[in-house]
Amino acid sequence: MADPFSIGVGVVGVVGLAIQIVQVVTRCGLDWKDAPTEVKAVREELQVLAQTLSITQTNILQNPDFAAAFDNRPSLLLSQLGPNAPNDTNTKVMLQSCERHLRDLLHDLEKRARGHRVGWERLKGAFLAKHTRESVGNLYRQCQTLNNMVVIDAVALSAKIHTEVMAIQEEQRDSRQEQRDAIVASQRWRQEDRAQTILQWLSATDYGTQQSDFFQRQQDGTGQWLLDSTEFRNWRSNNATTLYCHGMPGAGKTIMTSIVVNQLCTEFEYNPSTGIAYLYCDFRRKGEQKPINLLASLLKQLILNQPKMPPGVERLYENHLAKQTRPLLGEILTELHFVASTYSKSFIIVDALDECSISEGGRQEFISELLNLQAKARSNIFVTSRINPQIARELRTGYTRLEVRASDADVRKYLESQVHRLPAFVQRSTEVQKEIKNGITNAVRGM
Structure with missing residues (x-):
C-alpha cells in the first residue's frame, strides 16, 4: 500500500520546484510582463499544475485509498467508477519524471543566470525544453483526472447513500404501515x-x-x-x-x-x-x-x-x-x-x-x-x-x-388567541393589548 505521507512529500516537492523556477526570474530582475509569449505559457502551466497538486495532496491526506493511484496499481476508490476508471495508473512515474525535469529546468536557469547579465532571450531556451513541458502537462492532466474522479465518486457515493437511506425509510414506512394494518385487523372483533x-x-x-x-x-x-x-x-x-x-x-x-x-x-x-x-x-x-x-x-x-x-x-x-x-x-x-x-x-x-x-x-x-x-x-x-x-x-x-x-406563558397564549374579540381600538394599539395581557396574567394567579 502506498504511503500517503511519502507521496504527499513528493507532491510538495514538485510544487516547491515550480515556485523556485518562477522566483529565479524575479531574482534576475526580469519582469514577467515582458516575457515572451511561450515563456508566459510555461509559467501559467506551472501555476495551474501547482494548484492541481495542492488539491491532489489534500485528497491523498484525506483518503488513504487515493494514494493507491500513485502506487502503480488500481485505486479501490476510483475503480468504483466502473469501466470509465483506468485499470492501472502511471501517476507515480509521472510525478517522478516531472520532478526530475523541473529540477533540470531549475538547474539550467540558475546556470544561465550565474555571473552574466541576462535577459529573456538568454533564459527563454531553458523554458522551451519539450520534454519538460510534456512532463508538466502529463502530470497536470493525470492529477486533474484523478481529482475529478474523486469528486464524481463522492457525488456518486452521496447519491448512493441517499438512495439507500430513502429505501430504508420507505421500508420502515411499509413495515410500520403493515404493523398498523395488522393491529387494526386484529381489533376488528x-x-x-x-x-x-x-x-x-x-x-x-x-x-x-x-x-x-x-x-x-x-x-x-x-x-x-x-x-x-x-x-x-x-x-x-x-x-x-x-x-x-x-x-x-x-x-x-x-x-x-x-x-x-x-x-x-x-x-x-x-x-x-x-x-x-x-x-x-x-x-x-x-x-x-x-x-x-x-x-x-x-x-x-x-x-x-x-x-x-x-x-x-x-x-x-x-x-x-x-x-x-x-x-x-x-x-x-x-x-x-x-x-x-x-x-x-x-x-x-x-x-x-x-x-x-x-x-x-x-x-x-x-x-x-x-x-x-x-x-x-x-x-x-x-x-x-x-x-x-x-x-x-x-x-x-x-x-x-x-x-x-395556569402558567403565565399559557395564560398569555390564550389571551393572544382572544385579542380579535376585543374592540377595534384595542386591536390597533399594541400598548393597550400589552397592558390588558399583563393585567389579566397578574390577576388570575394560576387559575
Whole structure:
C-alpha cells in the first residue's frame, strides 16, 4: 500500500520546484510582463499544475485509498467508477519524471543566470525544453483526472447513500404501515355485535366523548410545561409509578389531564403492548361513580387494545346473562388484573379524584384497588385533584407530587388567541393589548 505521507512529500516537492523556477526570474530582475509569449505559457502551466497538486495532496491526506493511484496499481476508490476508471495508473512515474525535469529546468536557469547579465532571450531556451513541458502537462492532466474522479465518486457515493437511506425509510414506512394494518385487523372483533354487547354490559359510560370535549377546549401550545417536566418524564418512562397532580379550583387540571391522555394515546396508538385507560370523575355523577363502576370502565378500556375478547370476560358475561345479573367487584378485579398484566406497560389516568364518591368509603376503596392493580400489573397511575391531605394519605408513600397551575406563558397564549374579540381600538394599539395581557396574567394567579 502506498504511503500517503511519502507521496504527499513528493507532491510538495514538485510544487516547491515550480515556485523556485518562477522566483529565479524575479531574482534576475526580469519582469514577467515582458516575457515572451511561450515563456508566459510555461509559467501559467506551472501555476495551474501547482494548484492541481495542492488539491491532489489534500485528497491523498484525506483518503488513504487515493494514494493507491500513485502506487502503480488500481485505486479501490476510483475503480468504483466502473469501466470509465483506468485499470492501472502511471501517476507515480509521472510525478517522478516531472520532478526530475523541473529540477533540470531549475538547474539550467540558475546556470544561465550565474555571473552574466541576462535577459529573456538568454533564459527563454531553458523554458522551451519539450520534454519538460510534456512532463508538466502529463502530470497536470493525470492529477486533474484523478481529482475529478474523486469528486464524481463522492457525488456518486452521496447519491448512493441517499438512495439507500430513502429505501430504508420507505421500508420502515411499509413495515410500520403493515404493523398498523395488522393491529387494526386484529381489533376488528370490537365491531362485532357480540363484542359490543359485552363491552356495553361492562360499562355504559363513554369517557372518550368527554376526552374529545376537554381536549378541544385546550389552547394550542399550552400545557407543554407538564409534558416537559422531569416529574412527568420519569413517570412516563418507568413502571409502577404514581404522579399526583394537585391544584386549586380553576387551575386547569382537567384540561391538563386531557393533554396527558392525548399525548399517550398518540404516542402508543399502534403499540399493542401498551394499555391506556382514563376516568373523568364528576361530583354531579357520584351515584354512577362507585368503585365497581370505575374499575369496570378501566377494564373495558384496557380490553379495547387486546387482539380478541379475553375468554375470562366472555365467560363472566355468559355466567350472568342467564340470571340477568351484574358482575361482582371481585370478578371485575380478577379480569382487570389479568388484562392489565398482559401489557408490558399500562397507564391509568384519573381526573378529579376528589370528586369521586366518598360515601361508605368508596373513594378510599377505589384508591386501594388502584394501588393493588399497580402492585400486580406494574401500572403507572396519574391522578389529579384539589389539594386534599386525605387523598395524599390514601395514596400512601412513594408517589411524586406536582402542582398544576395556569402558567403565565399559557395564560398569555390564550389571551393572544382572544385579542380579535376585543374592540377595534384595542386591536390597533399594541400598548393597550400589552397592558390588558399583563393585567389579566397578574390577576388570575394560576387559575
